[in-house]
Amino acid sequence: MANQETEAFKTRVLFVLAHLEEGEITSYGELARQAGNARYARLVGQILKKLPSDTHLPWYRVVNSQHRISFIEGTDAYERQKVKLEQEGWIVVGQKLMQKEAH
DNA sequence: AACAAGGCGGGTC
DNA sequence: TGACCCGCCTTGT
Numbered sequence: 001m002a003n004q005e006t007e008a009f010k011t012r013v014l015f016v017l018a019h020l021e022e023g024e025i026t027s028y029g030e031l032a033r034q035a036g037n038a039r040y041a042r043l044v045g046q047i048l049k050k051l052p053s054d055t056h057l058p059w060y061r062v063v064n065s066q067h068r069i070s071f072i073e074g075t076d077a078y079e080r081q082k083v084k085l086e087q088e089g090w091i092v093v094g095q096k097l098m099q100k101e102a103h
Numbered sequence: 104a105a106c107a108a109g110g111c112g113g114g115t116c
Numbered sequence: 117t118g119a120c121c122c123g124c125c126t127t128g129t
Contacts, residue, residue: 029113042110070110081110
């Protein structure tokens with residue numbers, strides 16, 4: 001993938017991310033797909049990882065395809081994401097994310 | 104230059 | 117359900 005293309009891809013990823021609404025979640029693969037390259041899920045992870053810690057972007061609305069938080073359970077990052085999601089109506093059952101009201 | 108590791112995903116057994 | 121493997125691309129060493 002050419003450098004220029006990579007940049008464009010990143011830009012689209014951030015754009016899609018910025019437009020996720022409260023309570024909505026997506027996966028790395030899905031985000032990659034929406035940004036135009038379904039097979040760059042890993043790249044999405046790297047992009048999110050590099051976001052500034054004070055970013056306003058909803059990085060926490062991105063989970064993996066099994067609907068699980070990708071950080072290792074118990075780590076700070078994991079807890080931060082969990083808290084954020086819980087504030088938006090999600091709960092962690094077992095390791096899986098589920099909506100609080102629906103069922 | 105070579106290799107390992109990553110906030111992954113899909114498929115198989 | 118869980119443990120693998122394999123493809124993907126970028127980054128770090």
